[in-house]
Amino acid sequence: MVVLVTGANGQLGQAIQSVVGNYPSIDFVFCSSVELNITDKSNCETIFEKHKPQFCINAAAYTAVDKAESEPEKAYVINVTGAQNLAAVCKLNNTILLHVSTDFVFDGLATQPYSEEAIPNPTSVYGVTKLQGEQAIQNTWKKHFIIRTSWVYSQFANNFMKTMIRLASERDSLSVVSDQIGTPTNAVDLAECLLTIITFDIRHSTFDHYGIYNYSNEGQCSWYDFAKEIFKVNNISINLQHIPTTAYPTPAKRPVYSVLDKSKIKQVFGIEIKSWKESLKTIML
Template identity: 70%
Template sequence: MVVLVTGSSGQLGQSLQFIAPNYPQIDFVFCDSKTLDITNLENCNQVFDQYKPNFCINAAAYTAVDKAESEFEKAFAINVTGVKNLAQVSKKHDTILLHISTDFVFDGSKTKPYIETDIPNPTGVYGQTKLDGEKVIQQIWEKHFIIRTSWVYSQFGNNFMKTMLRLASERDTISVVNDQIGTPTNAVDLAEILVKIILTDNRQPTTDNFGIYNFSHEGQCSWYDFAKKIFEINNISINLLPIPTTSFPTPAKRPAYSVLDKSKIKSIFGLEINNWEESLKTI
């Protein structure tokens, strides 16, 4: 079984490379933006013609939430045009497409966890381009799994956890917002879930399970709570101050509440999902 992974140099791509040796039955093909530029349809066709993948995990994305506000064309090229190209080529090759989306497709106005059928309403360019990417997949190719996730971190790439650890080595005091509520997701655990979906689906090729799924860890916290737990686990003593979002203005508006309900993915794929605090301890 051939599984093609785009965006292999990113956080999720590196996490998939980290776990790949545990799955000798899968022939992973890892492509970074140099070997596979998803915004180039001809390049996509060439790579798919060469490897003929059974599955494609699209881990390539424009994820700079604030920069997206001033780099709309770049965000659109990767998150919409690139995704459209992958959907078209996946359809041509009968390749099942697994695509990563985000809690930022929602506006954060709810006070209980979002389910897959809730109406998206992005508040910024990043969320809008990710939603548009979801839509082009749904329009072009029915054999897809769209996984919405949130607050992704790991030992790889750039993320909140690594930023906090770096800042703690440079400062005595750190201020973190405490009125945005969501759930951290360990990218290695997300990678494991994607492989589980592939292995389950490969046994059931006539599956009716295609569609949108939520995945993050269980529980919820604020960014302040997340930072506090990071420092606690790493035995770092620092003066951590909770602040409101209004004290830390950013170009892009964040959802105030973006906890995702995981009932569907747990039911369909028989998953047990760790609490976010437990998963944080594994890094």
């Protein structure tokens, strides 16, 4: 079985690379943005023609949430045109597409975890383009899984955990917002989740569970709680203050609450999910 991974040098791409040893029966083809530019359809066609993958994991995206506010066209071409190109090429090759999306498709006004059926209402350019990317896939190719996830961190690439640890080495005190609530997701857990779906017997003719799924670690916290736990786990002592979002204005408006309901993915694929605190402890820096 051939699984092609786009955006291979990003955080999720590297996390997938870190677990390939658990899947000896899969031939992985990892493509960086240089080898496969998802905004170039003919590039996608050539790569698919060469490797003939049964599955494609799209780990490529425009993820600079704040920068997207000032370069919406760039975010659109990667998150929407790129997703559409992959869906079209997957259709041409009967390849099952696993695409990763975000809790930022929601406005954050809910008071209980968002199910897959909740109505999206993004509040940022990034969120809008990620939602449009989902819709482009849905309108193009039935055999897709769209996995919405949140607050992804790991030992790879840039993320909140690594930023906190870097800032703690540069400063004596740090202020982090405490009124945005969500769930951290260890990128390695997300990688294992995607590969659990792939190794599930979905090519069986009776399988009809394509569509949107939520996945994050279990539990919920604020960015402040997350930072506090990161410092605790890494034995870092720092004066950590909690502040409201209003004290840390950013170009992009983020959802105040974006906890995802994972019942569907647990029920359909039998996926067991670690709590965010438990998973954070597994990261060795």
